[in-house]
Amino acid sequence: MTVAVKDLSQDRQKQMIASHYARLSRAGQEGRKVVYTFVPGNLTELLNNLGLLPVLPEINALQSGMRGKTGEYIQVAEKAGHSEDVCTYVKADIGMLKSGNLGPTGEPLPRPDLLLLSYTGCFTFLKWFELLKREYDCPVVMLHVPYQGDGQITPAMRKYVSDQLRDVVIPALETLAGRKVDYDLLSEQLALSARAEEDLVWVLESAKHRPSPIDAYFGGVYYIGPIFTSFRGTTDAVEYYQLLRQEIQQRMDQGLGPVTPEGTLSQEKFRIVVEGPPNWTSFREFWRMFYGEGAVVVASSYTKVGGLYDRGFRHDPTQPLDTLADYCMGCYTNLNLPDRINLLEKYIHDYSADGFLINSVKSCNSFSAGQLLILRELEKRTGRSGGFIESDLVDPRYFSAANIKNRLESYFQMVDAKRARA
Amino acid sequence: MSLETLESAPATGALAELVAHATRLYEDLELKGVRDWKAQDPSRRAIGFLPVYVPREVIHAANALPVGIMGGGDQIEIVRGDSYFQSYICHLPRSVIELAVSGRLAALDGLVFPSICDVIRNLSGMFKVLLPDRWVHYLDLPQNFDRESGGRFYRHEMATIAKGVSALTGVEVTNERLSASISLYNENRRALAQLQQMRVASPWQVPATEYYLLLRASYVLPPQEHTDLIRRYMQLSAASGRVEQDNIRVMVRGAFCEQPPLGLLRTLERAGCYLVDDDLVLGARFIPQPIAQDGDPWQALVDAFLYHTLPTASKYDVQASKEADLVQSVKEVRADGVLLMAPSFCDPALLDQPMLAHALEKAGIPFTSFKYAEDTGQFQVIREQAGTFADAIKLWGTT
Ligand code: SF4
Ligand code: SF4
Numbered sequence: 004m005t006v007a008v009k010d011l012s013q014d015r016q017k018q019m020i021a022s023h024y025a026r027l028s029r030a031g032q033e034g035r036k037v038v039y040t041f042v043p044g045n046l047t048e049l050l051n052n053l054g055l056l057p058v059l060p061e062i063n064a065l066q067s068g069m070r071g072k073t074g075e076y077i078q079v080a081e082k083a084g085h086s087e088d089v090c091t092y093v094k095a096d097i098g099m100l101k102s103g104n105l106g107p108t109g110e111p112l113p114r115p116d117l118l119l120l121s122y123t124g125c126f127t128f129l130k131w132f133e134l135l136k137r138e139y140d141c142p143v144v145m146l147h148v149p150y151q152g153d154g155q156i157t158p159a160m161r162k163y164v165s166d167q168l169r170d171v172v173i174p175a176l177e178t179l180a181g182r183k184v185d186y187d188l189l190s191e192q193l194a195l196s197a198r199a200e201e202d203l204v205w206v207l208e209s210a211k212h213r214p215s216p217i218d219a220y221f222g223g224v225y226y227i228g229p230i231f232t233s234f235r236g237t238t239d240a241v242e243y244y245q246l247l248r249q250e251i252q253q254r255m256d257q258g259l260g261p262v263t264p265e266g267t268l269s270q271e272k273f274r275i276v277v278e279g280p281p282n283w284t285s286f287r288e289f290w291r292m293f294y295g296e297g298a299v300v301v302a303s304s305y306t307k308v309g310g311l312y313d314r315g316f317r318h319d320p321t322q323p324l325d326t327l328a329d330y331c332m333g334c335y336t337n338l339n340l341p342d343r344i345n346l347l348e349k350y351i352h353d354y355s356a357d358g359f360l361i362n363s364v365k366s367c368n369s370f371s372a373g374q375l376l377i378l379r380e381l382e383k384r385t386g387r388s389g390g391f392i393e394s395d396l397v398d399p400r401y402f403s404a405a406n407i408k409n410r411l412e413s414y415f416q417m418v419d420a421k422r423a424r425a
Numbered sequence: 426m427s428l429e430t431l432e433s434a435p436a437t438g439a440l441a442e443l444v445a446h447a448t449r450l451y452e453d454l455e456l457k458g459v460r461d462w463k464a465q466d467p468s469r470r471a472i473g474f475l476p477v478y479v480p481r482e483v484i485h486a487a488n489a490l491p492v493g494i495m496g497g498g499d500q501i502e503i504v505r506g507d508s509y510f511q512s513y514i515c516h517l518p519r520s521v522i523e524l525a526v527s528g529r530l531a532a533l534d535g536l537v538f539p540s541i542c543d544v545i546r547n548l549s550g551m552f553k554v555l556l557p558d559r560w561v562h563y564l565d566l567p568q569n570f571d572r573e574s575g576g577r578f579y580r581h582e583m584a585t586i587a588k589g590v591s592a593l594t595g596v597e598v599t600n601e602r603l604s605a606s607i608s609l610y611n612e613n614r615r616a617l618a619q620l621q622q623m624r625v626a627s628p629w630q631v632p633a634t635e636y637y638l639l640l641r642a643s644y645v646l647p648p649q650e651h652t653d654l655i656r657r658y659m660q661l662s663a664a665s666g667r668v669e670q671d672n673i674r675v676m677v678r679g680a681f682c683e684q685p686p687l688g689l690l691r692t693l694e695r696a697g698c699y700l701v702d703d704d705l706v707l708g709a710r711f712i713p714q715p716i717a718q719d720g721d722p723w724q725a726l727v728d729a730f731l732y733h734t735l736p737t738a739s740k741y742d743v744q745a746s747k748e749a750d751l752v753q754s755v756k757e758v759r760a761d762g763v764l765l766m767a768p769s770f771c772d773p774a775l776l777d778q779p780m781l782a783h784a785l786e787k788a789g790i791p792f793t794s795f796k797y798a799e800d801t802g803q804f805q806v807i808r809e810q811a812g813t814f815a816d817a818i819k820l821w822g823t824t
Contacts, residue, residue, distance in 0.1 A: 084782055086767075086775035088513070088796075093776065126542050129568065129741050130776035136745055137780060145569060145741060149578070150540065152549060152563025163578040167569055339563070340550025365513045368543040368772060372518065373551050375509050380554060393511060 012246040016228060019239050023056075023232075024106060030056055030113045036179050039115040039135065042309045044123030044148050044331035048192040048236035048318075049173065053180035057233050058112055060131070064095040066107045068283030068397035076102060077398055090127045090366040091398040093134065100138060115139055117179050119172070121146035124308070124336030125369040144175040148331045154342045156332045164328035189323050192236035196318040199230055202244035204312050209251050210301040211354055214271035216254035218261040220300035221290040224281060231309030236318075263294040272297025273418055276350045278304045278343075278377060279362040279370050284399040292408050296415045302350035304343070307335035314346075336369045344380045351385045358388035358418040360411075365395045388421050390414035434668070436635070440661040443654070447638035450645050451687075454500060454524060456532040458645055459492055463532065470593045473533040475521070475545050476682040477739055478711040479564055480726050483583050484537075485648065486598045486606040487590035492533060493644025493708065496520040499686040499800040501527075509551070515770040516798040517683035518548050525555060534593050535560030537586060541682065541739040542773050560589050566730070568741040576727045583726060603722040609648040611715035616655040617643075618713060621702075623659055625758045628699035629669045630662045633690040640706035670699075673818045676760040677703035678751065678781060679767035679774040681737050685797045692804040693764070697815035702758040704737060711735055738773035747777070748784030755790050761818045762791035764811070769796045791823050 030037050038050055039058045050057050067073045076098025077091055083101065085094050099105070106112040118135055120143055122128030129145075136143050146167050149160045177183055206226055210219045217223070226247060234240040254261075260268035264287055275293075277300045282289050293300065307313075311333050319326040331337075338346065351359055361378055363371045375391070382389045392410050395401035436444045450458060456471070463469045470489040474481075481491040497503075497520030505526050506519030524530050536559060538549035549563040564582055567575030587598040596602070620639065624631040639658060643651045675698045684705060693700065711734050717725040734740065736747045755763060763785055767774035778794060785792045793814045795807055817823065 084779040086778065086796075088770045089772050089775050126540075126546075126739070127772055127776065130738070130773060133742055133745070133780065134776065137783075143745075145743070147568040147575065147741075149565040150546060150563060152538075152546075152565060159578060159581040163567075163569075163574055166574040166577075170574060171569070171571070339553070340547050341553050343550075344554070363511055365511075368514065368547075371511060372514055372544040373509075373547040375511065376551050376554060 012243060012250050015239075015243050015246055016225070019229060019234060019243065024108045024110075027056055027058065027106070027113055028108070028110050036116040037113045038117045038119050038176075038179070039132075040119040041121060041123075041128050042231050043125070043334040043336060044121040044146070045231075045235075045309065046119065046121065046146075046168075046172065046327060047233060048189060048196060049176060049184065049327070050119075051233075051236060052184055052189050052192060053176050053182060055176060055180055056113075058115065059232055060096045060135075061092055062232060063099060063106065063112070064092040064397055065283050067095055067099055069286055070107070071284065072099070073284060073397035074399045091395055092366060093127060093131045095397045096131070097134065097138075115141050117141055117175065118143040119146070119176075120144065121148055121331060123148045123331050123334045124150075125367075127369070142175065144172055146172050146331070148337065151332060151337055151339050151342065154339050156329060160332060161325055161328050164331060165324040168324045168327060186323065190320040193318040193320040193323060193326060195238060195241050196236040197320070199235065199240040199244045200310070200312045200317050202241075202248045203227070203230055205248055206244070206251055207302070207306065207313060209255060210299075212255050213355070214258065214260045215274065215299050215301050216251050216259060216261060218263070218268075218294070218300050219306060220277045220281065220303040221263075221286075221293065222261055223300070223303055223306040227306050227309060261299055263290065265291075265294070268294050268297070268299065270297050271299050273358070273415055274299055274301045274354065274356045276300070276302045276347060276354060276356045276359040277362060278347055278359065278374065280305045280308075280364050280367065280396055281362065282364070282394040282402050283397050285402045285404060288404055289394075289402075289407070292411050296411070298415060301354040301356055304335050304347065309334065311335050311338075340373045340376070344377055344384075347377065347381055348384050351381065351387055356387065357422055358390065358414070359385075360390040360392070360414065363391065363393045365393065365401050366398070367396065388414070388418045390417075434665075436662075436665065440658070440665050443658055443661060444635055444638065447635070447642045447654070451638050451641045452500060453645065454497060455529050456492065456645070459490060459532045462490055462647070468594060468596070470534040470590070471532055472590055473530060473536040474708075475536070475538050475541075475548070476708060477539060477541050477737065478566070478708040478734070479537050479539050480583055480586070480730070481648075482603060482606040482610050482716075482726060483587050483598060484590050485609070486602040487587055488594040488596035489534070489590050490647060491644075493641075493706070494521060494524070494530070494536070495641070495644065495684050495706070496799045497524055498684060499688070499802060503800075513770055514544060515683055515768050516800060517768070518544050520799060521548065522551065522555075525552065533559070535562070535589060537562050537564050539564045540566050542771075545682075560593060562586060562589055570731045570743055572727070572731060576731055579730060580723055580727050583723065600722055603726075604718065607716050607722055607725065608718060609652075611718065613643065613648045613652045613655075614710070614713065614715050616652045617710050620655050620659060621710075623663070625701050627669070628672075628674060628701050629667050630665070633694050633700040634687055635662070636700070637687065637690055637705055640709050643709045644706065671819070672697045672699045673761040673815045674699050674701045674759060676701060676755055676758060676763045677705065677766055678763060679738070679765050679771075679778065680705050681707040681739070681774070683768035683771060683799050685766065686799060686801055689797055689801060689804055689807060692808045693811050696808045696811035697819070698764070698811055701760055702754060704735070707735065707737060711737075738777035748780060751781055751784055752788045752790065755788075760790075761822075762793070762814060764814075765792055765794035767794075767796055769798050789823075791818055
């Protein structure tokens, strides 16, 4: 029975993704317009409302990483003049583009009819689309999303974003789509978003339970898939999260730990909070280093990059533009550093974590700059053990398995020793 | 080995004194000069700002001195700063943290961190944690250049800065005060534009290091004093009898944030390159033209930012025109070639480079690129690279 429910949610996600790529491959024949855009601060409801098809270059880079392609793509980009110092998502994408732009199905992805640049939480997005603009020569529409520098969303910030949505983004999308936004439909979509968000939060918070029925990082990245990409605001997403919730409820009822690639984790030895993105090129190997030690990630910041819902935000169907603005401004990397520290501290307490670990990725200054201060502050405030490892998102040259494994092993020993003393 | 390795004749007499004064200001990492300025009037305050640009007029109008924080260069030993940053993050934030935790920024009553990249952005939060008693503000410069949305937002941001600084000085930023500050900074803009013209016309009279030191001085001196300094420098240098060397004329792009050490600029000149244009200390001339002085001063600052700032990697290139701007600038300053030099691990500058390089290639403009850090100590490789670049241009007009 457990297996059946699990299969349903996984199958459902697979079907959703497959049908999205099928739509993309038919886009040319069917005359559907394609918009490239980013995960944090995405405007999926609007795109779907207008029948536009999103492509997310970060997801392409991530999937290429998991398929072992990015080493080659990054080299292609570096040969074309890109520095070895910069974000490897960008280089993986440029390299993929220069190698035929083949998507995960092996078919070429359609070219963009428009680049929708909303760069919540990272300046590199801006450069990324400047680069793509030179490759595709299609229009770019920019949504500037201000940063929560003072730890809050002010009315001026909200107005700035919603004005841009109304005056710049929506008119451009409408022109591309050849039709107007249907605001009644948009409200319905936003209500669907909120329903899925509610269930996603339930799923993520299930990790407060002992043993945790989920791994909120390695498993978490699968759970956020639909809502962070093309499906927020759809019935597909609502149904997926309902299924997932049922499945996890069952695991919890049965006292089961999280599913790993090698089956259910039988003994939860360490409960860990993780800050920073995972590595994609050696994802399974990286994961094994955790579950092999009996470590379960009970909360992570990475699963909040495409939307931070566990502090109460839900899309509000009655205020479509303001709510989209608040969503964009609320994504994790748009929080200032003190607020990130506060959030992680809360996770450590709320999820009864034994310690926390930072995976610092070379690519991503947005995440990484300041993480050593986060480490110190969290250690100081919580008294729990902090660990620090370095890798990269999709550049295999920066995943040193032996080194990371060593560090993790010593880290878990440290957590153990500290716990024994407590 | 370079064909010509002559650099501009060193300054002598009054000119040498002026350059020595500018050098002392540059080396004053303890901000002693700022403290002296504050000591003259107990109501005075000093506000630090990070690269690239902040509207200094607003800070000045609130009776505070805007002080540019450009890192520690090669002048400080990083004792604690490195423990705050991973090896793959540029150097500037670690020296800025070093300055802060070692107490060298104590003269500053507040700090403004403009939106330029994720490192400076996150650094603002680190300052909030590390210096909780200090007023720390993140300035979100608009990337939407529409007057109604970006403009209105920016106006609000400036009002927030005015409020924050006024709370420290007790001086409200009235329209009159703001207009007076704009007028002072406009004078400064005119003087800097004249200095730039002089450099383009006769770069041997404005050696790269001296030009650079003068720009840096604008980050610690009150505007009027800085304007006087530039004017005096121009007179003295014009009369100094320096003679032209057989150097090529180069333009520098990519050095808008973390600054190269002085030795690197000297090396470029020794390798046979006159710098006729660059983006060092860019905030000092980010708005090169005087700002409108009639009408609403706030709106004038908004419009100047939206419509008259120079292109740079940290600013969204709405019209995708940075390449055309670059090629045009090369023509205007009659540069023989371009040095694309960027700090190591600087995402904005390094992500911009392929676009700029492509444009230069297409336009047949010679260029070479290299990376540096503010504390680069070995210049041999750069000297050879720049020397070879200069030689090739001298011999064949191309590389
Ligand atoms: S810097 Fe980080 S957030 Fe930005 S594009 Fe790269 S990986 Fe994504
Ligand atoms: S040098 Fe570049 S990456 Fe570093 S702080 Fe400056 S702009 Fe940001």
